[in-house]
Amino acid sequence: MRQASAVHKSKLYEQVAERLGDAIAAGTLRAGDRLPSVRQLSASERVSVSTVLQAYLHLESLGIIETRPQSGHYVRRRERPLPAEPQVSQPSATAAPVSVSALVARVYRAASDPRIIPLGAAVPSPALLPTRRLNRELSLLARESGEVAIDYDMPPGCLVMRQQVARRSLDWGCPLAPEDFVMTCGASEAVHLSLFAVARRGDTVAIESPAYYGTLQAIEAQGLRALEIPSHPRHGMELDALEDALKKRKVAAVLVVPSFSNPLGSCMPEENRQRLVEMLAARGIPLIEDDIYGDLHFGPRRPRPAKAHDKEGLVLLCGSFSKTLAPGYRVGWVAPGRFREKVELLKFAQTVATPTLPQLAITAFLRDGGYDRHLRSLRRQLSSQVQRMVEAIGEHFPEGTRVTRPEGGPLVWVELPRKVDSLVLHSRALEAGISIAPGPIFSAQRRYGNFIRLNCGFPWSPRLEGALATLGSLARSLA
Amino acid sequence: MRQASAVHKSKLYEQVAERLGDAIAAGTLRAGDRLPSVRQLSASERVSVSTVLQAYLHLESLGIIETRPQSGHYVRRRERPLPAEPQVSQPSATAAPVSVSALVARVYRAASDPRIIPLGAAVPSPALLPTRRLNRELSLLARESGEVAIDYDMPPGCLVMRQQVARRSLDWGCPLAPEDFVMTCGASEAVHLSLFAVARRGDTVAIESPAYYGTLQAIEAQGLRALEIPSHPRHGMELDALEDALKKRKVAAVLVVPSFSNPLGSCMPEENRQRLVEMLAARGIPLIEDDIYGDLHFGPRRPRPAKAHDKEGLVLLCGSFSKTLAPGYRVGWVAPGRFREKVELLKFAQTVATPTLPQLAITAFLRDGGYDRHLRSLRRQLSSQVQRMVEAIGEHFPEGTRVTRPEGGPLVWVELPRKVDSLVLHSRALEAGISIAPGPIFSAQRRYGNFIRLNCGFPWSPRLEGALATLGSLARSLA
Numbered sequence: 001m002r003q004a005s006a007v008h009k010s011k012l013y014e015q016v017a018e019r020l021g022d023a024i025a026a027g028t029l030r031a032g033d034r035l036p037s038v039r040q041l042s043a044s045e046r047v048s049v050s051t052v053l054q055a056y057l058h059l060e061s062l063g064i065i066e067t068r069p070q071s072g073h074y075v076r077r078r079e080r081p082l083p084a085e086p087q088v089s090q091p092s093a094t095a096a097p098v099s100v101s102a103l104v105a106r107v108y109r110a111a112s113d114p115r116i117i118p119l120g121a122a123v124p125s126p127a128l129l130p131t132r133r134l135n136r137e138l139s140l141l142a143r144e145s146g147e148v149a150i151d152y153d154m155p156p157g158c159l160v161m162r163q164q165v166a167r168r169s170l171d172w173g174c175p176l177a178p179e180d181f182v183m184t185c186g187a188s189e190a191v192h193l194s195l196f197a198v199a200r201r202g203d204t205v206a207i208e209s210p211a212y213y214g215t216l217q218a219i220e221a222q223g224l225r226a227l228e229i230p231s232h233p234r235h236g237m238e239l240d241a242l243e244d245a246l247k248k249r250k251v252a253a254v255l256v257v258p259s260f261s262n263p264l265g266s267c268m269p270e271e272n273r274q275r276l277v278e279m280l281a282a283r284g285i286p287l288i289e290d291d292i293y294g295d296l297h298f299g300p301r302r303p304r305p306a307k308a309h310d311k312e313g314l315v316l317l318c319g320s321f322s323k324t325l326a327p328g329y330r331v332g333w334v335a336p337g338r339f340r341e342k343v344e345l346l347k348f349a350q351t352v353a354t355p356t357l358p359q360l361a362i363t364a365f366l367r368d369g370g371y372d373r374h375l376r377s378l379r380r381q382l383s384s385q386v387q388r389m390v391e392a393i394g395e396h397f398p399e400g401t402r403v404t405r406p407e408g409g410p411l412v413w414v415e416l417p418r419k420v421d422s423l424v425l426h427s428r429a430l431e432a433g434i435s436i437a438p439g440p441i442f443s444a445q446r447r448y449g450n451f452i453r454l455n456c457g458f459p460w461s462p463r464l465e466g467a468l469a470t471l472g473s474l475a476r477s478l479a
Numbered sequence: 480m481r482q483a484s485a486v487h488k489s490k491l492y493e494q495v496a497e498r499l500g501d502a503i504a505a506g507t508l509r510a511g512d513r514l515p516s517v518r519q520l521s522a523s524e525r526v527s528v529s530t531v532l533q534a535y536l537h538l539e540s541l542g543i544i545e546t547r548p549q550s551g552h553y554v555r556r557r558e559r560p561l562p563a564e565p566q567v568s569q570p571s572a573t574a575a576p577v578s579v580s581a582l583v584a585r586v587y588r589a590a591s592d593p594r595i596i597p598l599g600a601a602v603p604s605p606a607l608l609p610t611r612r613l614n615r616e617l618s619l620l621a622r623e624s625g626e627v628a629i630d631y632d633m634p635p636g637c638l639v640m641r642q643q644v645a646r647r648s649l650d651w652g653c654p655l656a657p658e659d660f661v662m663t664c665g666a667s668e669a670v671h672l673s674l675f676a677v678a679r680r681g682d683t684v685a686i687e688s689p690a691y692y693g694t695l696q697a698i699e700a701q702g703l704r705a706l707e708i709p710s711h712p713r714h715g716m717e718l719d720a721l722e723d724a725l726k727k728r729k730v731a732a733v734l735v736v737p738s739f740s741n742p743l744g745s746c747m748p749e750e751n752r753q754r755l756v757e758m759l760a761a762r763g764i765p766l767i768e769d770d771i772y773g774d775l776h777f778g779p780r781r782p783r784p785a786k787a788h789d790k791e792g793l794v795l796l797c798g799s800f801s802k803t804l805a806p807g808y809r810v811g812w813v814a815p816g817r818f819r820e821k822v823e824l825l826k827f828a829q830t831v832a833t834p835t836l837p838q839l840a841i842t843a844f845l846r847d848g849g850y851d852r853h854l855r856s857l858r859r860q861l862s863s864q865v866q867r868m869v870e871a872i873g874e875h876f877p878e879g880t881r882v883t884r885p886e887g888g889p890l891v892w893v894e895l896p897r898k899v900d901s902l903v904l905h906s907r908a909l910e911a912g913i914s915i916a917p918g919p920i921f922s923a924q925r926r927y928g929n930f931i932r933l934n935c936g937f938p939w940s941p942r943l944e945g946a947l948a949t950l951g952s953l954a955r956s957l958a
Contacts, residue, residue, distance in 0.1 A: 102820065102824070104824060104827065105634075105820070105823060105824055105827070108633045108634070108827055108831075109633060109634075111631065111633055112630075112631065112632070112633045121631075121633075123630075123631060126625075126626035126629045126630050127626070129629055131625060131626050131628070131629045132625070134629065135621040135622060135624070135625070135628050135629070136621070136622070138617075138618075138621040138628075138836065139617075139618045139619075139621035139622045140618075142614040142615070142617040142618035142621060143614060143615065143618045145614070146605075146610060146611070146614065147605035147606070147610050148807075149610070149614050149617075149805075149807060150605045150608055150610045150613065150614070150805045150806065150807050150808070151591075151602070151605050151806055151807045152590065152591070152600075152602060152801075152806040152807055153591070153807055154587045154588060154590055154591045154600075155584075155587070155588075185664050185809070185830040185834075186830055186831055186832075188828070188829065188830055188831045189829060189830045192828070192829050192830075196700050200680070200702060201679070201680030201681070201702050202680070214827065214828050214831070217824060217825070217827070217828035218828045218829065220828075221675050221825055221828055221829070222701075223679060223680050223702075322631075322831075326628075326629045327629065327630055327631040327831075327832070328627075328628060328629050328630050328631055328632055328832065328834065328835035328836070329629070329834060329835075329836075330664070330809075330830065330831075330832060330833070330834045341581065341584070344584065345581070345583060345584055345696060346696070346700055348583065348584070348587055348693065348696070349667070349671070349693050349696030349697045349699075349700055350667065350668060350671050350697065350700070350829070351664040351665055351667055351668045351671075351809065351830065352587075352665055352667045352693070352801075352806075352809075353665075353806070353807065353809060354809070355664075355807065355808060355809045355834040355837055356807035356808075357617065357807070357808075357836070357837070358834055358836070
């Protein structure tokens with residue numbers, strides 16, 4: 001059997017960061033203290049300067065230290081200690097028909113109501129996106145492309161777009177060719193088509209617990225059963241638990257969000273990804289990999305998709321530009337492996353084509369360069385917003401609240417004291433003009449009654465701080 | 480029981496047109512003859528001048544007469560008599576699991592290959608669409624809308640867009656409110672969502688025979704069974720046959736294209752629409768009405784959607800701008816009646832949102848006026864193109880070929896001599912650079928082995944005439 005230590009084996013810079021983190025946690029280094037210079041630490045740790053820089057970047061992304069210009073690195077000051085993290089989820093081991101309801105509609109509707117503070121839906125603030133440049137590209141293309149802009153872009157979709165996505169896949173560490181992709185109306189359609197391609201009504205699909213409510217709804221719509229697998233707030237789906245489950249029942253497919261899952265924000269370690277792919281390949285079970293948040297890592301390296309380990313064509317990799325460039329453009333993709341032909345036909349039957357001009361505009365944006373620079377800035381922003389959110393929760397929420405420490409993505413998952421009913425909290429918050437996502441919509445079993453998911457996609461502001469204070473006091477009144 | 484005459488009761492102008500048509504068919508009026516002046520005919524028929532004008536317009540749209548400027552109306556000259564129409568379809572009475580295959584992919588892929596003459600997919604020529612104006616609207620909006628353009632347009636979708644569609648519904652004779660609509664990525668998604676909302680895997684859905692292959696694929700994908708109902712080439716689904724079928728088996732939903740069905744081009748008479756809606760209401764069976772071609776009538780009046788007779792909220796009306804404005808914009812809608820909430824949630828789960836800017840551009844186009852003018856010109860073009868196609872088939876195709884006489888839409892359905900295998904013809908035609916849609920993809924039972932569907936969406940040209948001559952000689956070699 002595999003050793004746990006091997007499964008979570010960390011990189012050199014992570015080890016350096018961890019030792020520093022321990023020193024801070026132990027009080028050896030205290031808030032406001034200056035950290036060793038990069039050169040000093042490089043000498044004392046016997047690692048390269050770049051490893052130290054990575055370690056500092058990592059600690060900064062976690063909000064543990066901060067950089068002061070022309071001065072160095074310092075341990076961040078905190079009002080109060082941050083709340084603890086939630087524990088591994090314990091869903092029931094039975095596969096349940098999904099029933100997530102009109103609550104979901106309340107959450108997404110609130111996202112487009114400017115009077116409501118949007119902590120519910122996982123929406124990036126358009127202020128963080130290259131709105132002006134993309135719209136300018138689209139504007140130019142609309143004038144220049146003539147009939148191409150108006151015509152159907154039949155599946156598999158725009159070749160120049162697929163070429164650009166294929167080029168990105170080199171950076172993912174998972175090189176794919178343009179002909180491996182089918183373009184879709186966002187990652188949701190990609191996941192939906194993937195489910196269609198690999199499962200039939202009544203089949204069981206193993207998912208993380210908690211899991212994104214849109215996916216649960218897709219599972220429900222297709223008449224599938226969701227088998228919720230315990231999931232670790234940092235490492236995602238527990239593979240031992242999955243392996244047990246696979247021994248006990250027939251599973252048609254596994255669906256995971258290995259990179260910065262929704263809502264947990266967990267990131268499955270590279271070794272786990274490999275083990276997952278191999279475990280499923282041995283059984284001939286398809287893996288649907290939703291990689292929508294993959295580009296939003298806070299650490300220095302983008303996690304490699306599990307698809308990188310796919311030798312059998314059993315992994316269907318789904319992604320989109322909705323969380324990094326333009327949600328409203330509706331441009332996503334799927335690399336469906338051996339299910340490519342089937343997925344392409346299903347795409348045609350479902351929505352015929354993906355909108356043409358938005359694909360061309362994103363293609364132009366990627367071609368002209370600057371996507372990586374944009375991503376770096378977006379990641380820095382999200383990392384800092386997540387940190388501020390975690391701190392504000394520590395500040396305002398009742399004693400005993402736990403919150404995740406995602407290393408990427410725009411979301412935090414909050415465990416409130418057991419007495420707090422998150423559905424009641426959701427209603428009260430909405431009355432106060434704040435939208436949150438209540439825990440039960442993330443589970444086919446309607447678990448997580450005292451959890452909420454909060455969106456950190458918006459720049460921190462006094463309005464947000466106020467909303468968190470209000471939420472905290474509502475939660476305290478229910479605790 | 481209802482009288483057949485009542486079911487097919489025609490309007491005054493149609494009666495006038497029919498009498499003239501009979502006179503022409505009988506040889507009383509011959510090719511090149513001048514028809515009576517409008518005033519003369521108004522006096523002799525004892526009908527108003529406007530009724531005569533309608534009758535002439537109707538005959539013109541059918542290609543039977545032509546107008547010569549400053550001269551009057553004349554019987555059109557023809558090289559040879561037009562082929563006969565196909566007869567009522569005779570599908571088997573058993574519900575079949577659908578299996579339409581990779582043939583479909585060959586048909587839609589050919590549509591985007593400029594080297595291939597696109598008689599396969601039902602694609603309007605962008606040359607007939609207000610390409611420049613729409614792209615200009617979109618270009619302006621992309622510059623002006625800023626973050627709105629980038630952001631998710633959450634279900635039910637853009638309010639200003641829904642207001643414009645609701646305004647159009649007055650012209651359909653089926654007044655609906657903005658809140659009755661959910662915007663979708665084209666009519667295909669609308670139909671897909673509607674099927675999801677009303678049927679579950681294993682359920683039977685009654686459809687026309689032949690039926691659009693995209694719909695058959697959606698039915699297949701959802702694991703439903705298709706029950707093909709005999710359909711008349713002019714009047715669409717045979718309601719007596721449907722009624723019989725409903726007595727014999729449980730049907731979860733009925734799906735029809737009452738206005739210019741695909742591929743038949745049939746138009747269900749108003750009385751039949753009412754009877755259909757009442758028949759289903761009495762049994763509580765939902766009706767999915769695909770109205771995608773409704774605006775493309777050649778006669779003077781747009782057919783009213785069956786939805787106009789819906790008192791129970793059981794009709795789900797689907798439509799889009801893909802056949803009239805911009806296929807590549809992917810803007811459609813569904814008015815799902817009592818299934819509205821369910822459809823909206825499914826829309827969220829499937830593709831989250833409909834692209835924002837294309838909706839805004841079409842909204843601006845509709846608001847600025849000129850849509851009706853555009854439609855008039857588009858209809859005239861299509862009517863003439865369909866007529867030219869029918870004539871060319873008469874000219875080039877083997878003896879015994881039959882072809883429909885659609886009164887709207889861009890499609891004709893061709894019955895070839897029994898010996899001609901349309902799958903072989905499809906392959907040979909593709910080798911010759913011509914794409915056609917072979918009959919078997921329009922039937923879950925793989926019927927219509929000697930039928931093909933031809934797209935008349937492109938302006939007539941020597942290239943098209945040549946393609947028809949080639950097709951004809953290929954068909955003759957197989958007959």
